[in-house]
Amino acid sequence: MSYDSAKAAFADWGVDTEAAIAKLAEIPISMHCWQGDDVVGFEKKSGNSGGGIQATGNHPGRARTPDELRADLEFSYSMIPGNHRLNLHACYLDTDQNPDRDEIEFNHFAPWVDWAKDQGLGLDFNPTFFAHTKADDNLTLSHPDQGIRDFWIEHGKRSREIAAQMGKVLGSPVVNNVWVPDGYKDMPVDRFGPRKRLELSLNAMMALPQDKAHMLDAVESKLFGIGVEACTVGSHEFYMGYAIRNETLLCLDMGHFHPTENVADKLTSVALSVDEILLHVSRPMRWDSDHVILLDDSIMQMAQELVSADLLGRTHIGLDFFDATISRTAAWVIGTRNMQKALLRALLAPWEQLKSAENQLDFTTRLVVTEEIKDLPYGVVWEEFCNRKSVATGKTLAAELVRYQASVEGRS
Numbered sequence: 578m579s580y581d582s583a584k585a586a587f588a589d590w591g592v593d594t595e596a597a598i599a600k601l602a603e604i605p606i607s608m609h610c611w612q613g614d615d616v617v618g619f620e621k622k623s624g625n626s627g628g629g630i631q632a633t634g635n636h637p638g639r640a641r642t643p644d645e646l647r648a649d650l651e652f653s654y655s656m657i658p659g660n661h662r663l664n665l666h667a668c669y670l671d672t673d674q675n676p677d678r679d680e681i682e683f684n685h686f687a688p689w690v691d692w693a694k695d696q697g698l699g700l701d702f703n704p705t706f707f708a709h710t711k712a713d714d715n716l717t718l719s720h721p722d723q724g725i726r727d728f729w730i731e732h733g734k735r736s737r738e739i740a741a742q743m744g745k746v747l748g749s750p751v752v753n754n755v756w757v758p759d760g761y762k763d764m765p766v767d768r769f770g771p772r773k774r775l776e777l778s779l780n781a782m783m784a785l786p787q788d789k790a791h792m793l794d795a796v797e798s799k800l801f802g803i804g805v806e807a808c809t810v811g812s813h814e815f816y817m818g819y820a821i822r823n824e825t826l827l828c829l830d831m832g833h834f835h836p837t838e839n840v841a842d843k844l845t846s847v848a849l850s851v852d853e854i855l856l857h858v859s860r861p862m863r864w865d866s867d868h869v870i871l872l873d874d875s876i877m878q879m880a881q882e883l884v885s886a887d888l889l890g891r892t893h894i895g896l897d898f899f900d901a902t903i904s905r906t907a908a909w910v911i912g913t914r915n916m917q918k919a920l921l922r923a924l925l926a927p928w929e930q931l932k933s934a935e936n937q938l939d940f941t942t943r944l945v946v947t948e949e950i951k952d953l954p955y956g957v958v959w960e961e962f963c964n965r966k967s968v969a970t971g972k973t974l975a976a977e978l979v980r981y982q983a984s985v986e987g988r989s
Contacts, residue, residue, distance in 0.1 A: 618668030634902030658966035704736035744791030760805025797828035832865035
């Protein structure tokens, strides 16, 4: 089918494909650096991972240096239509120095900023509260030891300063997202104490105001992780309350809730109480397994909520998955493109007609329209979008992914 024919098919339902393509081109996806090296980072010291972070597999081609990671990212971005962002963790510093987490400075990340500026990318940032000897108890900002809390508070302060400087240089606000692995393997007798300590630590960490034109604070909850099955200090209720009281972004990670929960359903509830939302789009399989996202119901429902509720302007879309059993560059490309495909499908829905039927309690029409539009030629519109951005599709894309993977398989 030609694009003109597809355009006419959607127009028959009152949908403007040109408007959808134009809107999709404006939506940046923040692609996460840690898929490229299995969440290893470039520090010269480490501890246990903490908090249930685990990349499985040993597929050849893992990036071992910042230069290798940037080369992999450049290839991946060339296979993804549109202009996007890179999400960095603090453990991905690029320097000959060996600073501890409470000693990091902007200059340790300057090569990333220079590269991002050259590539036309925005950056986002995350303090790294795991993979360090002072996190091996699975307690950081809520640790009963004041000295350990102070260490991590300083790390968080420095991360905010670095993020603000990044945003100032790049001319785009950096989302600085805080997730800590704090929790207990077995039932604690005191849950209130650690949560009070976490709140005080966050307050101290965020005490210095930063220009929101340069940096945005976000906080991220989790249900449980390996080694913290019984209690997570930073639960969803904790962080939702904190975000509302302190006017930060609230991060909703699709893998950080019970497997039966529909995270898409939370968006409009949260949007009533916080100004902006950060999404970590992932695919949990029975737990926070961080599988590469598919174009499945959960992702499409998330995109539909963002579009139908007009939340795109208030939502920062980031990805969070890491699979070491497959090509890491292919994981980036397929996952990011699937997020875009889901958004495109949502942008191509006749929302006014659907909402009108629903408001008139005409659920039959709602069902008929919802099901019939599934037969529309979304793939043709997607291919047109990719062609306009000079990005490969179909067998050409598959061949490019195989070709690049073959070029990095010699890494050991």
